[in-house]
Amino acid sequence: MATQQTLGERSMAAGLRALNRLASSSFVDRLGLREPAEWFLHGAAKTTVRTAANAGRTFQATRKLTAAARQPRAAAGSLFDLTPTDEQQMLRDAVRSFALERVRPAAEQADAGAAVPLELLSQANELGLSMVGVPEELGGALAERSAVTSVLMTEALAQGDMGFAVACMAPAGVSTALGLWGDAEQQATYLHEFLSHEVPAAAVCVLEPEPLFDPARLTTAARRIPGGFVLDGVKALVPRAADAELFIVAAALEDRGPALFIVESTTPGIAVEPEPAMGIRAAATGRVSFEQLKLPARALLGEASREIYTECIALGRLGWCALAVGTGQAVLDYVIPYVNERRAFGEPISHRQAVAFTVSNIAIECNGMRLATYRAASRADQGKSFLRETALARRLCSEHGMAIGSDGVQLLGGHGYVKEHPVERWYRDLRAAGLMEGALVP
């Protein structure tokens, strides 16, 4: 079990919080680090590898909270603006360097083995990804709640590998959910673990193995019993299901409709089986079954509020949009040099309009997906309704994301179809964006 650590010991994760307190430039200057990549690598050298012995920790409150802590919302700008804050740029650049330099080279093997590279995951945790949604007074990273920041980081990470990004951001989804909707006891019990070196594998579980799945019509059911609930049902494609220590599970509560429950993986009545899929294989997806699972009354998150459940589903979809945008960008960045170098009929194939226009369309649609996703996230941060904007972003990311994956393979022809190039993996990954629910809550 992780203990409360000093600022110094927490190395890069602490850097994230410090970044918020200091002007970014002075922080960087003090450490003598100008390049985000260097900034990250400085911390990566000191990381520890997560061991199997960490699994199955006991979640205990380390302090008493009298009231739940909430991150305040970031102040809204009054003008249209596409420039991220200095802090967001810094974080995004650091995550992107990590994604391109570390994650991308490991992606093929992670995909083939359907397993997340644990050392990389540990390094990624040092970037403080799971701290973003934890309120500052509980030791979290950022003073203000920002879905935009999470979207930027998720997008950047997905440029390395979507499956890895899912594995990496799933615990952040749980900590964000607890930060947003947890009561004082729930926050005190769980959140400090997400600040430790040993971030627990955790995921928000919504999707079920049903055709035409609709999160408003869950088959997973929760029944009230004296002192708590009994849960029955099956959840599909849960990231890192086998390693997970904590789940937030969507279930239909008999008298209230869809609700969220905190479930520790050591609770009797849980069965996990591997469920590898077409893509996002590095996330080591699994199917999680609950049979006569007894939960205490305190397991109910957000008092079964309909608004909270709706917000959770919308945020989850936004997370998948961010993944699609990052992966779409990866496709674009990959095909441009390829079509310029690949020759046919005595010249680069990029000199043919059929090829060149496909590249244009990838860029146009990916940019549209990105702007729609940012708009929804920014509305969430401003406390405005973002249901419609999320639905529009999701539809764009689902339809155009899939087309971008297909075009990426097509541009490489036969070479795109074989594992020599990553485009076939992106083709498989991008199909996930429009059908997954939950898992990521930016």
Place this chain on the structure above:
Amino acid sequence: MINLETPKKFELLVSQAHQVAVEVFRANSRKYDRAEHTYPKELDMLAAVLDGMRESGSLDGAGVATVGGGDGASAAAASDGSANRNGTNMASLLGLIELCWGDVGLLLTMPRQGLGQAAIAAVADDEQLRRFGGKWAAMAITEPEVGSDSASIRTTAKLDGDEYVLNGEKIFVTSGERAELVVVWATLDPSMGRPAIKSFVVERDNPGLKLDRLEHKLGIRASDTANFVLDNCRVPKENLLGSPEIEAKRGFSGVMQTFDNTRPMVAGMAIGVARACLQRTREVLEDAGLAIDYGAPPHAQSAAVSEFISMESDWEAARLLTLQAVWMADNRKPNSLQASMAKAKAGRTATDIALRCVALCGSVGYGEGELLEKWARDVKILDIFEGTQQIQLLIVARQLLQKTSAELK
């Protein structure tokens, strides 16, 4: 700080433009669709009102002001001290979207508008701005044998004393009959290619500028589309916009810069028309008992609602891409890539939406009892003029792939 909401400071302007769109444009939509080549006299009164509003400052150069001529002069910087600006380009765009929600044909024939004024604003010197600013200027680029390939135009300009003598034929001149000025693209030396192409301001009543005929069109019938013959048309040499020198290195930059400002405006027109289609279709669907539910997955909705949300999502992407392009212009960031992306996405998306909305509404959509069929005819031009879909994709591709026009043809 990332924020993609349209700023509050433009709300009044948008609301005024909307009132114009409802009271004047929509009210006359069908009338001038049927009466092609009839001058919409209702616009004279409107133009006078708008001139007054512009002079009093209450319109802040929006939409109804010079299309795309914004230079950010009235842009207000963010109050938080950052240099972020939302200025005249964004104001113009937001106004245009509203007006084209009303009627794009009438917008195109608004007195003292016209793309020629954008060309003047982009390259004119101070003296020329004084002489030509505020006048109704049409733009004459296309020729019978030259469309998108504007480097190959054949209309010639020869210096003779203090005058240039223009000879050639120009077609598809929007507002060519009604404008006060026509900005004519011509070459000083056909053997010199792009750098020799210059734009010349020709007074509409110049006897050498002969109106050949007016086109009968698929849509935007309220707007006149003129064909001219330039027959020894003499203009003072001071009417050449920009530098009279043939500078090989500068190439097309002078005249083509105009498009970085005007393409997002045409995208805005497409967004306005498509919004009209979506709004009316939504009403028709809701009257038929189909509610739009943004929370349910596509497969958990009726096919019609699912299709509606799909159309709306592409509309939103087009709108945001266009806002990005004008935001960059307001902040003086080079935006020719984003301008072409916006035009490409908005042009094809709006056409697609308009045609699908007609289909969704069935005979109601196809009949003249609704404006849906008219919008579906009007909208197609927006994927053609100011650079076709294919030209936009070419511009985007050349930039992304770092190709010259000789390499990627």
